[in-house]
Amino acid sequence: MATAAQKTPVETSEKDQSNEMISGMVKAISDAKRVLQPRRLDLRENVVNDWVVKVDSGVTAGDIETPKFWQHYTNVLRRGDELRIDCVDGSWTARGRVLAVGPREVMVKVLDVHELEVVSPDVLQVPSGYTIEWAGDIEMWRVRMDREVLKSGFESKGRAAAWSHTHAMSQQK
Template identity: 30%
Template sequence: MTTTARAGSVFLADNRRNLWSVDVHPDTNVEDIERPGFWAHEASKLRQFDRIEIRWEDGQKWADAIVLANGAGFARVAIINLIDAAVPADGEQQQADADFTFQLVDVKWKGPTSKWCIIRKSDGHLVKDGIGDKIIAMTEAAQYEKTVRG
């Protein structure tokens, strides 16, 4: 027996669910997102089958989630897709750590406005901020150290 969609049962998705977007702190993990209480402050806006686009402020992860259920002060959310740009190929992280060890500066995430920053260790002076990508910040920090050392 062949099954087909019932006449009149196909709808535009935009009329059936909402698409939300949220930026989360870089320390947020998937387990936090899937904890119903995580969404307590936004639960009243959400409906079952709504989608949530989750972006980590530092640009290292992105996730697509669906609302499975919601009620007063909670929403049960499941991650459908997770992209983790910070997960390196085998052996790549050890090489990256070895390539980016600095004596004069630190590279730190300072939030969605300042983004990745290069900070001088000796006095805490901000050398550069607003760098959108961690690898670019590390590369610029390496260039800074090379320039300072001569």
């Protein structure tokens, strides 16, 4: 066999062709990774469940990201599911995604949170002696003074706070 210095032009050409063929195969493999492969495209309904979750007043986005929060839903939720999370008092909404499901916990990532109630800070300063609280789906937001419920049925905390200001002013006369 000829040494590198003694190679004929034919032998050199064959080696170059072999190298080109190998580099072409490597390029084809790397190009194939950049192309969407078969069975990677599917209808959303076949892959992801969309859930609407209603959480109690006082629950925070941090609570939602606590794995134990979802412990009763490990057999329902699956990785990749999307969640629309609404607070029952109407104060905020959020979007989340299920990252992992274990035997007794679910990992959820909150993607975004939107506060729905736009109220000026001075309205939320409840007059002394008044309490504004969420009372459930029927009574909704209510205003209490001491132990007595003055009025209920407010759709937002801001409206209840505004009413408490009006009531306090009428009591001063």
